[in-house]
Amino acid sequence: MTTTIQSKIKSWITSGVKTGMESNGDTLKDTPSGSISIAFAEELSKCGDDTVLECFNCGTCSAICPLVGESFPRKMIRYVQIGAKDRILDNAEELWRCLHCGLCTRTCPREADPGEVILALKRFVLSGWRRS
Amino acid sequence: MNDQTEIRQPETEQNETVPATGQAEKEKSATSQTGNGKNESGESEAKDKKQKVGVYICYCGGNISDHVDVEAVRERMEKLPDVAISRTNMFMCSDPGQELIIEDLKNGLVDRVVVASCAPSLHETTFRSAIERAGANPFIYEHANIREQVSWVHHGDPATDKATTLVAAAAAKAGLLKPLEPVRVDAKKHTTVIGGGISGMTTALGIADKGIDVALIEKTSAPGGMLNRLDRLAPTGEYAADIIEKLTRKINAHKRITLHTDCDIVDVTGYVGNFVITIKNNRNTQKGAGSKTSELKNGAIKTGSIAKGTSETELHEAGTTGAGVIETGAIVMATGSHTYIPVPGEFGYGRNKQVITLEELISQLKKVNIPESSSKFSRELFTWNGRKIRSIAMIHCVGSRQIPGIHEPGSSGYLNEYCSRTCCSAMLNASVTIRKAFPGTTVYEMYRDIRTYGRGQEELYNRAAENKVIFMRFEAGAEPEVKTREELESDTSDNLRSPASQAFNGRRSGEPQFPLNVTVQDTLTFGETFDIPVDLVVLATGVEPNDVSSLVKAMKIPVGTDRFLLEVHPKLRPVEFPVAGIFLAGTCQAPMDAGEASNAAGAAAAKAAALLNKGYIELPPFVAEVNEERCTGCGSCVEACIKEGALNMVEIETSRNSGASDEKVKVARVTPAICLGCGACVAVCQDSAIDLNGWALKQYEKMVDAIVADGMAA
Numbered sequence: 001m002t003t004t005i006q007s008k009i010k011s012w013i014t015s016g017v018k019t020g021m022e023s024n025g026d027t028l029k030d031t032p033s034g035s036i037s038i039a040f041a042e043e044l045s046k047c048g049d050d051t052v053l054e055c056f057n058c059g060t061c062s063a064i065c066p067l068v069g070e071s072f073p074r075k076m077i078r079y080v081q082i083g084a085k086d087r088i089l090d091n092a093e094e095l096w097r098c099l100h101c102g103l104c105t106r107t108c109p110r111e112a113d114p115g116e117v118i119l120a121l122k123r124f125v126l127s128g129w130r131r132s
Numbered sequence: 133m134n135d136q137t138e139i140r141q142p143e144t145e146q147n148e149t150v151p152a153t154g155q156a157e158k159e160k161s162a163t164s165q166t167g168n169g170k171n172e173s174g175e176s177e178a179k180d181k182k183q184k185v186g187v188y189i190c191y192c193g194g195n196i197s198d199h200v201d202v203e204a205v206r207e208r209m210e211k212l213p214d215v216a217i218s219r220t221n222m223f224m225c226s227d228p229g230q231e232l233i234i235e236d237l238k239n240g241l242v243d244r245v246v247v248a249s250c251a252p253s254l255h256e257t258t259f260r261s262a263i264e265r266a267g268a269n270p271f272i273y274e275h276a277n278i279r280e281q282v283s284w285v286h287h288g289d290p291a292t293d294k295a296t297t298l299v300a301a302a303a304a305k306a307g308l309l310k311p312l313e314p315v316r317v318d319a320k321k322h323t324t325v326i327g328g329g330i331s332g333m334t335t336a337l338g339i340a341d342k343g344i345d346v347a348l349i350e351k352t353s354a355p356g357g358m359l360n361r362l363d364r365l366a367p368t369g370e371y372a373a374d375i376i377e378k379l380t381r382k383i384n385a386h387k388r389i390t391l392h393t394d395c396d397i398v399d400v401t402g403y404v405g406n407f408v409i410t411i412k413n414n415r416n417t418q419k420g421a422g423s424k425t426s427e428l429k430n431g432a433i434k435t436g437s438i439a440k441g442t443s444e445t446e447l448h449e450a451g452t453t454g455a456g457v458i459e460t461g462a463i464v465m466a467t468g469s470h471t472y473i474p475v476p477g478e479f480g481y482g483r484n485k486q487v488i489t490l491e492e493l494i495s496q497l498k499k500v501n502i503p504e505s506s507s508k509f510s511r512e513l514f515t516w517n518g519r520k521i522r523s524i525a526m527i528h529c530v531g532s533r534q535i536p537g538i539h540e541p542g543s544s545g546y547l548n549e550y551c552s553r554t555c556c557s558a559m560l561n562a563s564v565t566i567r568k569a570f571p572g573t574t575v576y577e578m579y580r581d582i583r584t585y586g587r588g589q590e591e592l593y594n595r596a597a598e599n600k601v602i603f604m605r606f607e608a609g610a611e612p613e614v615k616t617r618e619e620l621e622s623d624t625s626d627n628l629r630s631p632a633s634q635a636f637n638g639r640r641s642g643e644p645q646f647p648l649n650v651t652v653q654d655t656l657t658f659g660e661t662f663d664i665p666v667d668l669v670v671l672a673t674g675v676e677p678n679d680v681s682s683l684v685k686a687m688k689i690p691v692g693t694d695r696f697l698l699e700v701h702p703k704l705r706p707v708e709f710p711v712a713g714i715f716l717a718g719t720c721q722a723p724m725d726a727g728e729a730s731n732a733a734g735a736a737a738a739k740a741a742a743l744l745n746k747g748y749i750e751l752p753p754f755v756a757e758v759n760e761e762r763c764t765g766c767g768s769c770v771e772a773c774i775k776e777g778a779l780n781m782v783e784i785e786t787s788r789n790s791g792a793s794d795e796k797v798k799v800a801r802v803t804p805a806i807c808l809g810c811g812a813c814v815a816v817c818q819d820s821a822i823d824l825n826g827w828a829l830k831q832y833e834k835m836v837d838a839i840v841a842d843g844m845a846a
Contacts, residue, residue: 036663075657
């Protein structure tokens with residue numbers, strides 16, 4: 001079930017024209033190495049985040065996060081930083097586990113505002129969804 | 133015992149063994165000196181009357197007395213016939229301790245001094261100068277090491293017994309010590325600085341400001357060295373060109389500095405205070421009037437200052453002959469370094485025009501103006517070779533921190549295992565410049581480890597993050613792979629990745645494709661592998677020392693396994709070579725930034741000026757001396773001598789036989805400034821005509837007698 005939703009979300013996003021990016025199709029999932037979109041961080045700023053490149057990957061946000069294991073939200077933030085859009089979409093469901101308690105934003109030593117990055121990612125995913 | 137030893141260990145950095153007392157000084161003066169040293173012969177005095185030896189034994193605050201019964205040693209010493217006085221003190225090196233010696237000398241109670249304490253490298257000079265302050269000759273002193281050689285390695289009665297033996301031997305030797313005078317060598321008040329980079333220029337200015345003439349020798353046509361290839365310097369953003377200009381102007385205006393550009397060094401001979409350097413003009417192609425013009429245009433060579441020199445410096449200036457000789461008192465090596473040249477194919481270098489070194493990038497950035505505040509919406513792109521650059525991969529640690537078994541040696545044939553230190557800052561500095569001036573260009577910094585070390589330079593990392601530089605980290609052995617689009621396509625033709633060009637996404641429709649792809653396994657993203665499409669790859673090539681092997685050979689200066697020149701000791705004798713009168717500064721010594729190079733230059737200048745300031749140099753007197761009355765002129769000592777020029781056969785007029793003053797005989801003669809004091813000559817002399825001052829055969833015999841004597845140890 002989850003997988004279906006996931007792939008749907010993904011195809012919505014990747015085929016979306018709003019981003020102005022080329023369509024990558026579903027092939028991304030099968031590639032041994034991920035590809036990087038150099039314009040993604042900028043793209044995301046339209047959805048409300050402009051601090052993600054401040055992050056220096058210390059992991060404080062993941063350590064303090066009470067809910068989700070597996071390096072959340074650090075991993076998501078890292079994907080945004082390097083523009084690994086496919087990896088974000090592969091794991092998009094994680095975004096909806098976040099409760100927005102704000103602990104990560106409060107403890108971030110770089111004021112990279114991890115909470116806001118997660119919110120922006122949700123908006124990004126949703127905007128692509130609505131479009132389709 | 134153990135923990136005490138550990139705590140005390142740092143003090144023992146320069147331990148020497150007891151029989152090697154004075155060896156340090158000998159080595160210091162070692163290699164190449166000559167001159168008119170005067171050795172006073174006090175031998176007859178020493179023979180005639182019995183010496184009054186004072187023995188002073190140190191507790192070292194428990195360091196010695198915890199394991200050696202110091203009072204027992206003192207009592208045993210008092211029984212020795214030669215010993216006039218034996219005293220102990222908690223710290224002999226303290227003022228009250230030294231005062232004991234001074235008082236006894238002044239009161240005539242003793243005329244030979246033995247201190248039994250720590251290693252001679254720590255306090256031998258302390259006690260010699262105390263004796264000097266008492267108005268006596270500092271060489272009537274003998275040192276016994278009963279800390280490193282006794283209390284730190286033995287305990288109980290054996291410790292006390294060994295201390296007794298060592299002190300008794302020292303006292304026995306002291307009875308035969310004679311006053312000596314240091315070897316004095318006249319020194320030219322002139323220094324030659326080799327290398328006209330920032331270190332060489334700063335050294336030259338420092339020395340010249342002390343009133344000493346300087347010849348600054350630069351192999352290229354203009355001073356500046358590595359800084360000529362740099363742009364804005366971290367962390368202040370000051371232009372390297374401005375710094376060079378300021379220094380060059382100062383040098384040209386300084387009446388004591390002569391700058392020789394386009395000059396190679398052919399040979400270096402001589403010794404401290406009296407080196408002779410042969411230089412050769414390397415402007416082979418242009419000669420005569422043409423070259424003169426270029427000199428003037430550069431403002432590089434000042435004519436006239438050569439003759440103006442106040443010292444006896446003779447410079448037969450190159451000019452038309454293309455060769456010259458500089459007589460100089462000291463030499464500073466400031467021969468610098470160059471950047472690593474990647475092996476063809478290393479990260480695609482040499483195969484692809486879009487793979488460049490940091491040095492090449494910096495030369496391009498010189499033309500770039502950084503706007504005060506760039507528009508947030510600016511999409512301006514950096515340009516290289518006429519091509520718009522949308523993204524750059526900056527790869528760190530190229531030719532640095534190479535690991536045996538993982539990395540291949542570079543074009544020099546060597547594996548550079550050291551960190552080049554300056555490239556992290558230089559890369560980030562360049563990244564920030566690009567991001568500020570060209571906000572449309574994305575910059576990926578791919579590093580193994582990153583550290584913008586140094587005061588104020590951490591700020592560079594912050595600035596890079598602020599300017600949205602993207603950092604990725606790789607492991608050694610899993611370096612990023614740089615591939616052209618074609619290479620990648622052929623690689624993946626039978627792969628799942630199809631169409632292969634999908635890796636080059638991220639471009640806007642209608643834009644040209646990215647020519648290069650960098651595959652990196654990024655440990656910051658949990659070791660995941662990414663393909664990064666880029667227009668340009670920049671390699672942070674490290675620092676390699678310039679090849680100065682001919683100078684190294686001529687001057688006999690040490691080189692480390694990393695090929696950088698090696699100073700004597702980084703803390704105790706920085707910027708000094710073991711060869712007296714030769715110093716070093718800057719990146720010929722290790723990778724360092726311009727600020728550090730200037731610091732080293734200041735240190736080298738201070739040391740060279742201090743050495744030459746008096747116009748003469750005093751060297752320790754522990755050298756061989758010939759008794760010409762006894763010498764039969766057989767020459768075996770000259771054959772045995774390991775130091776060229778230290779021993780020669782000379783003809784002297786003698787009155788040995790009948791008083792006929794015109795009779796000539798051959799005898800050996802020592803040049804004290806060159807003599808190493810090794811004693812090889814003493815061992816081969818059949819007539820006992822040659823001996824070592826301060827370490828005479830008789831003194832050894834007395835020491836051995838004392839060591840084997842029964843009954844001393846309880």
